[in-house]
Amino acid sequence: MAQFEEVSQKSAVHPKPVGLVLQYGTAGFRTNSKQLDHVMFRMGLLATLRSKKTKATIGVMVTASHNPEEDNGVKLVDPMGEMVTPAWEVYATQLANAEQEELLTALKDVIEREAISMAQEASVFVGKDTRPSSDSLSQAVLDGVHALGGHNYGLVTTPQLHYMVCCQNTQGRYGEATVKGYYRKLSQAFIQLTKNVPNRTDDQKALLVDGANGIGALKVCEMETYLKNELQLSLFNDGSSGKLNHLCGADYVKVQQRAPKGVEMTAGERCCSYDGDADRIVYYYSGSAGRFHLLDGDKIATLISTYLKELLTQAGLDLQIAVVQTAYANGSSTQYLEDTMKVIVRCTKTGVKHLHHAAQEFDIGVYFEANGHGTVLFSKAAEEKIQKLAQDSNTNDERRRAALLLQNTVNLINQTVGDAISDMLLIEAVLAIRGMTVQQWDAIYTDLPNRQLKVKVADRRVIDTTDAERRTVSPAGLQEAIDSRVKKYRRARSFVRPSGTEDVVRVYAEADTQLAWQCTASLEDLMKNPLIS
Numbered sequence: 001m002a003q004f005e006e007v008s009q010k011s012a013v014h015p016k017p018v019g020l021v022l023q024y025g026t027a028g029f030r031t032n033s034k035q036l037d038h039v040m041f042r043m044g045l046l047a048t049l050r051s052k053k054t055k056a057t058i059g060v061m062v063t064a065s066h067n068p069e070e071d072n073g074v075k076l077v078d079p080m081g082e083m084v085t086p087a088w089e090v091y092a093t094q095l096a097n098a099e100q101e102e103l104l105t106a107l108k109d110v111i112e113r114e115a116i117s118m119a120q121e122a123s124v125f126v127g128k129d130t131r132p133s134s135d136s137l138s139q140a141v142l143d144g145v146h147a148l149g150g151h152n153y154g155l156v157t158t159p160q161l162h163y164m165v166c167c168q169n170t171q172g173r174y175g176e177a178t179v180k181g182y183y184r185k186l187s188q189a190f191i192q193l194t195k196n197v198p199n200r201t202d203d204q205k206a207l208l209v210d211g212a213n214g215i216g217a218l219k220v221c222e223m224e225t226y227l228k229n230e231l232q233l234s235l236f237n238d239g240s241s242g243k244l245n246h247l248c249g250a251d252y253v254k255v256q257q258r259a260p261k262g263v264e265m266t267a268g269e270r271c272c273s274y275d276g277d278a279d280r281i282v283y284y285y286s287g288s289a290g291r292f293h294l295l296d297g298d299k300i301a302t303l304i305s306t307y308l309k310e311l312l313t314q315a316g317l318d319l320q321i322a323v324v325q326t327a328y329a330n331g332s333s334t335q336y337l338e339d340t341m342k343v344i345v346r347c348t349k350t351g352v353k354h355l356h357h358a359a360q361e362f363d364i365g366v367y368f369e370a371n372g373h374g375t376v377l378f379s380k381a382a383e384e385k386i387q388k389l390a391q392d393s394n395t396n397d398e399r400r401r402a403a404l405l406l407q408n409t410v411n412l413i414n415q416t417v418g419d420a421i422s423d424m425l426l427i428e429a430v431l432a433i434r435g436m437t438v439q440q441w442d443a444i445y446t447d448l449p450n451r452q453l454k455v456k457v458a459d460r461r462v463i464d465t466t467d468a469e470r471r472t473v474s475p476a477g478l479q480e481a482i483d484s485r486v487k488k489y490r491r492a493r494s495f496v497r498p499s500g501t502e503d504v505v506r507v508y509a510e511a512d513t514q515l516a517w518q519c520t521a522s523l524e525d526l527m528k529n530p531l532i533s
Ligand SMILES: CC(=O)N[C@H]1[C@@H](OP(=O)(O)O)O[C@H](CO)[C@@H](O)[C@@H]1O
Pocket: 026, 027, 065, 328, 350, 351, 352, 369, 371, 373, 498, 499, 500, 501, 502, 506
């Protein structure tokens, strides 16, 4: 077939380095950008097949999120804006690792196994972040998609791409499949939510944003006019001079537990940081004596779920709400959610796809990774109940008001994936509606001191985990060794797991005093033990 000849010819322009093996990990392929040209081309091919198979638009995002500027990556987005289904992750790995002469066979194998009709039209949306390598790599994706109906969106945040894929596949029911449509939908919802808040001062409207020198900075600037001064942003690390994610951005702030470089914050001011592709956000402020206070994904989940629960009560709607976390969630947050808020809490493996999936099981599923990646999912039934009540003129004012707030909240949230811009607007709206300062939000519960480290080991794959990654099952004896170290500290909890995005083992520990530092250090030592290396 002519199509396959074209694949052959074009793949020669994007040759695979012999013997290079890469894995579709937690968030797609991710490594140094120099190793990715052939992977991009092949993901263009695979996205085209996935589109033919699902008869829907598929997304491809070129980004390495919070990783260093020299890295890059690629991930596929399924029709409803969610991460690609696991079976196709396997195909992705097979295609990426097929040697040059095996590529056609690998491709035909997918076509056969999935019974794909090659006559079916395909549509692929391609997006990229601001990394220097993203230009040529997204071009390689487009070469793979070639004449099969690809649409190149150019520079977009990861969540904007997910959003537009979902809009396209719902024939516009989720919104208009353009960046402008995204700005309009979110800003209208934000303005509706905040317009009746009494006495909102300029201080309450002001927010400092660290754009991580990435795509989020560009896009939030574009959006500002739509917000009509209802939010006054001061943007730092806007990409005009600094390096992407370097000493700034959500991951740096969360892991280092300190303010990013380049943000001029004064005591008590509300600040937030995006990551390199703007699908994560964390908040922070500088307290008395310059002490740094971090409000991470756990604090965000708590704020949002408290707000939603209160509205559900006011609206008299009987909808089940749950919060989904990972092992990295601070023990204090879990305790607060379960014991004080009395909401259901679930723990899943690391990686948004796991949290997203678990959140889908509830009427309202709030999911956040501690690092600030998360969103809220509303079931179809929940959305319908909210809508019906908001339109019911026979109901009393309090119920109606709560239902209208819920309705606009649904519109403000990007349900396809965690979204720094959408989450920021939601948090700002919630703080305004509840008349809360960032300090009051912070005081909801107190984090247990905690620490996260990366340790390089010979082969991280020797570590196998269970119980949502909270315990290790191999190598034999490792969990016992961890337990014996952890029991020396009060309220301590600790675990190790192989990263799905980097060649490291991650070590986490928390304890009710700063001894969490000692505990992580002792586990770091353990990783250098013959058990692992
Ligand atoms: C502890 C941590 O922050 N892990 C991150 C990181 O995964 P690892 O599998 O830990 O490398 O990258 C993922 C993708 O961005 C993100 O979903 C996840 O939360």
